[in-house]
Amino acid sequence: MSDIIDVYVDTGKIDDVLKRLKPRRAGVAAPDGLQGAARLVHDHLKDEGVEPVIILDPTYGFCDLQDQQAEALGLDVVFNLGHFSPVDLSRDTVLIDVEYLLPDGRLRELAAELSRRAVERGWRSIGLFSTSNYGKARRSLARFLEEAGIGVQPGDDEKIGPLFAWQITGCMFPGPWKHGSAVDGMAFLGSSRFHAIAMRAATGRTTLLLDPESIEVSDVEDDAIMMERRAALAIYRAIDARSFGIVVGEKTGQRYVGLARALGSALERLGRSVYYYSLYEITADRLGAAQYVDAFIVLACPRIGLDGVGMDRPVLAYPQAAQLLRMLRGKSLNMDELLRMPLWAWVGYDR
16 A cells, blocks of 8 residues: 555646636646646646646735736636635635545554544544645544544534635634534644644644644644744734834735724824835835834734744734734733634734
8 A cells, every 4th residue: 555645636626617717828826835736737727728827926825816916917717726715715716626645544543643642631522623735634534533432523514614614724713713612622634833833822722733744643732832922022022112014915815904904093092103014925024124113013924923033023913913902002911812813814803
């Protein structure tokens, strides 16, 4: 039996789109780790008589759609590989499911180790979550766990908003929020430690990382605590700022203009100066050009603020900005609520 991790691309959906739209030119976008799949789709489109263009800009999620590139390049459609949602999110960008196909041997080893850890902790049920790239593998892993006597939630087909209930992104955790209190512990299937840490920080529930590449199970508790401390430190550094730059992302799913205005108005009422910025690719170098700003609030990908890599000034994501306003109004920082949100980039929270 092969132990190789293979990749599945939903070319059936691509063919359905080709039949429906009959495009002359089509774009292909994929994260760096799936450029091999992008090449396969490129060649498939060419074989079907469609002029393909690979968009080599990085793409980070289904908030990062290629609508602007489609218009600028005269593309009839763009196929975004690997950032899947069970609902259609765009007219010009079609999300194509790309999954890692894990051999049963790897999954059985993970199930055996996770079952052992569960017994040690007294867990009889587990909330099992992942990104869209592991949907098929998660289904098999859940079956192996249930055969070992461990209950698994949520179900395969349950949906919450634009996600399956078992699916998380780097900033959206509705499934863990809904099912977390009904299980004894949580687990994330995938090689991205950040996603597991973020799920733990967002829910406050003990989370184990199930790495299918190394076939290791690890607790991310210490890393989550460090993330929370870094997030709190950035807030404390921003308290004395007199001027704030509020950055709105130009990517399709990151344009929180209304939220930017609301936060800016709140800061101005508290005596702070506010500058508004718009950026497509938000980096430390680009933010560094605004030397007259004491601190930034980035309303695009929350990871930019939570990582804060390379910045000489505090950079806050929305959850941190909400706590900053709380402190500027005379209340204390609530560490228990700092990152405890089902969505880290959303306009619906009380401000």
